[in-house]
Amino acid sequence: MTPSRTLATAGRVLLQIRNDPRTVALLLVVPSLLIGLVAWIFDETDVFDRIGPAMLALFPFIVMFLVTSIATLRERRSGTLERLLSMPLGRGDFILGYTVAFGLLAVLQTAIAVGFATVVCGLEIEESIVLLFVVAIADALLGTALGLLASAFARTEFQVVQFMPVLVFPQILLGGIFLPRDQLPDVLEVIGDWLPLSHAIDALTAVSTGSEDAAYIWLRVLVIGCWIVGAVIVGSLTLRRRTP
Incomplete structure (x- = not known):
């Protein structure tokens, strides 16, 4: 991998996205x-104070997963990836360039979401707030990394959506949003404890409520970081030049 090629790939992706207002x-x-x-739904209750951190983890994660996976797959289906890889550009440069580009977008997305949740929606x-921002960025980057991983295996945009029940929905169901994980059946609790979104939800909740110390939160960020690195590596190793 070469930094100049990685940054050139990131710049091209950001330029393409800038020209797509809907994205x-x-x-x-x-x-x-x-x-x-x-x-707004829970305006007259204290429910949002309890589930707000989970929502701050959930929605950016899903959006980054969908946009990243579909955008990357489109490069392969259109033949752009094959042309790029015929040049001195490796799979690692391509994947890492996409990670950098969508990582920058994730930072901006997180800044808007955190500001909106705390200032407008009144999330206490x-x-x-800096620690909240760091955890939220890690969560959005997780969605990006898993989206890149899904795009390496999918052949069509429809198949990307089919990956959601495999990579996204179990994390939502077992992440502690609907029921605390310690109240789940033992097997599901163990599975939930290993899923990365669970750590993002735990960390954001801890920052919001002050129920845990900084070491606990940073440990969760470290686990999320390991998942991100692992997904990027696997995605770069399994990425095909084009979709048959």
Whole structure:
């Protein structure tokens, strides 16, 4: 992998996305709107204070997964990836370039979502807002990395959507949003404890409520980081030049 080629790939991706206003709106605006909708639904209760951190983990994660996976797959189906890889550009440069590009978008998306949730929706934060921002960025990057991984195996956009029941829905169901994981059946609790979105939800909840110390939160961020690195590596190793 060469830094100049990776950055050139990231720049090309960002330029393409800039020329697609609908994708920009989906990435930057939709997660905040969904968080606002949840806050509005529970406006007269304290429910949003309890589930707000989970929503801050959930919506950016899903949006980044969908946009990243479909955009990457489109490069392969259109033949762009095959042309790029015929040049001095490796699979690692391609995947890492996409990671950098969507990582930058994830930072911007997270800044908007965190600001909207705390300032507009009134989500109360007991710990540092900076720590909340760091965890939320890691969560959005997780969605990006898993999206890249899914795109390496999918052949069509429809198959990308089919990966959601495999990579996304179990994490939502077992992440502690609907029921605390310690109340799940033992096997499901163990599975849920290993899933990366569970760690993002735990960390964001801990930052919001102040129920855990900083070491606990940073450990969760480290676990998420390991998942991100692993997904990017596997995605780069399994990426095909084009879709048959």
